[in-house]
Amino acid sequence: MDKPVEILKVSGLCKRFKLSAKQQKLERTKEKYKQAVKDVSFSAYKGEIFGLLGPNGAGKTTTMRTLATLIRPDAGNAWIDGANILTQENQVRSKLAFLTGDLKLEQFFTPNYLFDFFSDLHGVEPQVREKRKQELFQRFGIDRYALTKVAELSQGMRQKVSLVVSIVHDPDVIIFDEPTNGLDVITAKTVTDFLLELKEKGKTVIISTHIFTLIEKLCDRVGILINGQMVACDTLANVCEGLSLEDRFFALYETAEGGKEA
Amino acid sequence: MKGMLTIFKKELARFFGDRRLAFVTIFLPGILIYTIYSLMGTFVMSDMQADSSLTPVVAVSEVPISLKGTLEQICEILPLEKGQDPQELIDSQEVNAVLLFPENFDVLVEAYEVGKGVAPSVELYCNSSDANSYATNELLCSVLNTYETALVNKFDITQIDTVSAEAASGQFFASILPMLLMTLLYSSCTSVATEAIAGEKERGTIATLLITPVSRSHIALGKILALSLIALLAGASNALGTILSLPKLMGGELTGSIYGLREYALLAAVILSTVLLMVTAISLISTFAKSVKEASTMTAPLMVLVMFLGVIGMAGLGSADNYALYLIPLYNSSQAMTTILSFGDAGLPVLLTVFSNILFTLGGVWLLTKLFHSEKILFKI
Numbered sequence: 268m269d270k271p272v273e274i275l276k277v278s279g280l281c282k283r284f285k286l287s288a289k290q291q292k293l294e295r296t297k298e299k300y301k302q303a304v305k306d307v308s309f310s311a312y313k314g315e316i317f318g319l320l321g322p323n324g325a326g327k328t329t330t331m332r333t334l335a336t337l338i339r340p341d342a343g344n345a346w347i348d349g350a351n352i353l354t355q356e357n358q359v360r361s362k363l364a365f366l367t368g369d370l371k372l373e374q375f376f377t378p379n380y381l382f383d384f385f386s387d388l389h390g391v392e393p394q395v396r397e398k399r400k401q402e403l404f405q406r407f408g409i410d411r412y413a414l415t416k417v418a419e420l421s422q423g424m425r426q427k428v429s430l431v432v433s434i435v436h437d438p439d440v441i442i443f444d445e446p447t448n449g450l451d452v453i454t455a456k457t458v459t460d461f462l463l464e465l466k467e468k469g470k471t472v473i474i475s476t477h478i479f480t481l482i483e484k485l486c487d488r489v490g491i492l493i494n495g496q497m498v499a500c501d502t503l504a505n506v507c508e509g510l511s512l513e514d515r516f517f518a519l520y521e522t523a524e525g526g527k528e529a
Numbered sequence: 530m531k532g533m534l535t536i537f538k539k540e541l542a543r544f545f546g547d548r549r550l551a552f553v554t555i556f557l558p559g560i561l562i563y564t565i566y567s568l569m570g571t572f573v574m575s576d577m578q579a580d581s582s583l584t585p586v587v588a589v590s591e592v593p594i595s596l597k598g599t600l601e602q603i604c605e606i607l608p609l610e611k612g613q614d615p616q617e618l619i620d621s622q623e624v625n626a627v628l629l630f631p632e633n634f635d636v637l638v639e640a641y642e643v644g645k646g647v648a649p650s651v652e653l654y655c656n657s658s659d660a661n662s663y664a665t666n667e668l669l670c671s672v673l674n675t676y677e678t679a680l681v682n683k684f685d686i687t688q689i690d691t692v693s694a695e696a697a698s699g700q701f702f703a704s705i706l707p708m709l710l711m712t713l714l715y716s717s718c719t720s721v722a723t724e725a726i727a728g729e730k731e732r733g734t735i736a737t738l739l740i741t742p743v744s745r746s747h748i749a750l751g752k753i754l755a756l757s758l759i760a761l762l763a764g765a766s767n768a769l770g771t772i773l774s775l776p777k778l779m780g781g782e783l784t785g786s787i788y789g790l791r792e793y794a795l796l797a798a799v800i801l802s803t804v805l806l807m808v809t810a811i812s813l814i815s816t817f818a819k820s821v822k823e824a825s826t827m828t829a830p831l832m833v834l835v836m837f838l839g840v841i842g843m844a845g846l847g848s849a850d851n852y853a854l855y856l857i858p859l860y861n862s863s864q865a866m867t868t869i870l871s872f873g874d875a876g877l878p879v880l881l882t883v884f885s886n887i888l889f890t891l892g893g894v895w896l897l898t899k900l901f902h903s904e905k906i907l908f909k910i
């Protein structure tokens with residue numbers, strides 16, 4: 268087997284947030300700061316799906332936003348296909364797509380307009396754009412609704428449109444925060460099938476979720492994030508150590524929580 | 530650059546593609562203002578229309594022989610009893626006006642030499658809020674004035690000085706328009722800018738923009754330019770509605786045509802730069818808001834400030850002869866407009882105003898770019 272090509276490298280990522288008074292109350296803490304991500308490191312390789320597994324508030328979204336250059340880490344660094352997230356923001360942005368389960372679109376526009384709009388922003392040539400648009404619209408059954416305003420589309424169709432317009436530039440790395448959140452089973456299946464397709468095409472996909480079965484179904488490797496810390500990170504089989512993912516997760520969770528109290 | 534243009538076009542497409550939104554923001558305010566002012570004008574006029582078939586009743590004391598005939602032709606004269614209060618008489622609507630001549634008016638007038646001694650005085654009472662009383666007052670005034678002129682024969686009140694009429698109109702516009710324009714422009718800016726910044730945050734679409742390789746300053750600039758263009762159109766529609774309807778409101782004595790190309794060009798320069806500044810300021814504030822609603826609340830104090838500055842302009846307070854004052858944003862705009870509209874020497878003030886506005890706008894765009902970089906602000910939870 269060929270040596271895997273490292274596409275994403277994350278090293279010692281840290282991020283803390285200043286808590287507002289309201290948040291302090293919400294999280295029942297007197298601490299001024301919340302360390303959302305603590306020294307997180309991992310790598311992802313070409314042609315694989317990497318899963319970030321963790322409960323709510325574990326720091327999954329923060330990690331992903333940092334990789335997508337939406338927020339800057341306090342410490343640590345990351346490279347996407349060699350481009351540094353701190354110093355080469357625009358290269359990073361051209362190489363990746365960042366999607367979230369609740370990604371919203373401007374309701375007023377048609378899928379066709381949005382596709383062209385994002386293509387322009389990503390500097391995609393018109394000929395390339397038209398070809399890609401046709402392909403993707405067909406793949407997701409959007410072609411019939413290409414000229415219908417997003418506001419008039421079903422929730423599932425909207426999610427497909429938002430996925431499609433996020434990858435107009437044919438990125439090599441796709442970061443997807445909670446890919447099946449809020450989707451009906453049919454759309455969820457379309458999305459997960461598509462992620463597997465991307466993997467087949469040699470793309471690198473990073474997903475985050477709290478759903479064990481989703482990781483088991485899709486991911487080659489998994490990182491378990493608890494309280495901002497990566498407590499395990501390896502191939503699915505290695506992480507599980509013979510247990511089911513769920514059992515293994517709760518074992519790790521208890522250790523982490525127990526350690527916190529001590 | 531290309532990214533900026535794409536953002537610019539998208540904002541315009543968003544706005545003009547929505548016919549209803551475009552109509553409500555741009556045309557409706559102008560049409561409404563025009564209709565309301567015109568109606569108000571017509572209403573005020575018709576309210577003041579006296580009943581012309583009516584012969585006015587006037588209580589007169591010491592009717593002089595010289596005027597008796599004339600007065601009897603135009604009104605019914607009631608002698609004023611000693612001790613009767615003119616005010617009460619008018620309030621009770623028994624008479625439309627009360628005219629008090631001094632005893633021996635004719636003799637006094639005969640004896641009076643212009644510039645020497647005390648001129649005989651005539652007191653005329655009326656209630657100007659009552660149309661009939663007001664009309665009677667006008668009638669009596671004109672009779673008395675004519676008589677006075679005929680006697681002294683020195684005044685020439687029939688001369689109509691067009692320059693002074695223009696100056697008077699100018700004064701009127703100068704006192705009211707800056708305040709109106711500033712307020713109208715501000716509200717147009719608010720409605721478009723809060724939607725395009727806070728709205729995108731609220732809907733979560735701003736993140737999608739920010740992960741494209743378009744620089745944040747270009748995103749900020751593209752938005753601000755598009756929003757300014759829209760706000761400008763809305764402002765122009767408002768201004769047009771106002772200017773066209775003011776003559777109706779004021780009874781046809783005013784017209785915007787007293788101004789020439791120079792005034793309109795200067796005004797346009799001030800308005801354009803002011804809109805840029807306002808849109809930038811509102812966009813900045815909106816960036817801190819989580820929703821459009823919150824943004825409107827947050828920008829309200831600025832509205833109060835704009836109105837306050839407008840009122841200062843109206844009152845003609847501190848109309849700036851110190852040129853440094855023209856560097857203060859918003860204040861400079863309303864002062865510069867006042868200067869232009871009252872035919873003042875507006876060249877340098879306008880230059881300073883535009884310069885200051887553009888400087889502040891650029892500063893604002895820079896700040897907005899910073900804010901677009903700030904996760905604390907964009908992903909506030």
Ligand SMILES: Nc1ncnc2c1ncn2[C@@H]1O[C@H](COP(=O)(O)OP(=O)(O)O)[C@@H](O)[C@H]1O
Pocket residue numbers: 284285286301302303321322323324325326327328329330904905908909910
């Ligand atoms: N912008 C922010 N300001 C303050 N706290 C934040 C912010 N974003 C996330 N957090 C906090 O950081 C922690 C991790 O959040 P997040 O990365 O969203 O977790 P996950 O996606 O795994 O649910 C949470 O406790 C959250 O409240």
Ligand SMILES: [Mg+2]
Pocket residue numbers: 327328329444
């Ligand atoms: Mg999350």
